[in-house]
Amino acid sequence: PPGVVPIDSPWAVKPEEKLKYDAIFDSLSPVNGMLSGEKVKPVLLNSKLPVDVLGRVWELSDIDRDGMLDRDEFAVAMYLVYRALEKEPVPMSLPAPLVPPSKRKKPAV
Amino acid sequence: NHGFSMESPRFSSSTPSRKKNPFLDDDLADVQPSPINPFSAYFDKSEAPQSN
Numbered sequence: 150p151p152g153v154v155p156i157d158s159p160w161a162v163k164p165e166e167k168l169k170y171d172a173i174f175d176s177l178s179p180v181n182g183m184l185s186g187e188k189v190k191p192v193l194l195n196s197k198l199p200v201d202v203l204g205r206v207w208e209l210s211d212i213d214r215d216g217m218l219d220r221d222e223f224a225v226a227m228y229l230v231y232r233a234l235e236k237e238p239v240p241m242s243l244p245a246p247l248v249p250p251s252k253r254k255k256p257a258v
Numbered sequence: 259n260h261g262f263s264m265e266s267p268r269f270s271s272s273t274p275s276r277k278k279n280p281f282l283d284d285d286l287a288d289v290q291p292s293p294i295n296p297f298s299a300y301f302d303k304s305e306a307p308q309s310n
Contacts, residue, residue: 173296186280191292193281197301204281216278227296234300 161246162224170224183217189226196230202239206230209243212252221249 162170177188186207193203210218210226218226225247233239280286 169296173294176294186278186283187286187289190280190286190289192294192296194289194291195295196297200281204279207279207281211278214278230297234297 158246160248160250161244162228162249166228167224170227171220173227174220174223179220183215183219184223185217189218189223193226193230196234198230198233202233203230205239205241206233209240209247212243212248221251225249 173192174184177184177192179188189207190203193206196203198206206226206229209229210222212222212225225243228247229239280289
């Protein structure tokens with residue numbers, strides 16, 4: 150049905166981008182595989198994007214709303230910031246292809 | 259002492275997510291940019307380094 154993204158559809162974050170984002174993630178000393186806002190914020194500030202834009206990026210990438218970013222959520226955040234630097238607007242809600250495969254829910258049947 | 263009801267959750271589930279948004283959190287308003295700058299390539303060409 151329309152609106153349902155196949156759970157195995159490709160992630161918008163390409164494998165080579167993910168490698169780059171993972172390297173940044175690891176350089177920030179994640180704790181238990183998670184980065185706190187205190188660690189992510191200083192890095193995203195370097196993008197020089199307005200704070201309200203970065204705030205939206207955070208809202209979209211903290212998919213499970215625990216106030217932390219794991220490796221996949223961080224990749225979403227980085228993806229959105231890089232797109233914003235390319236002058237693409239940050240979406241108001243997370244596009245389905247950007248939801249990491251690890252976070253996708255099986256459609257209710 | 260049974261004066262307290264244990265029914266209420268310790269944390270309200272209606273806590274706005276903004277509380278956890280480091281960009282909208284006053285407690286983190288003074289965060290300084292990190293030396294880790296994965297975006298520097300976007301500025302190298304357009305912005306001279308600030309020597310002051």
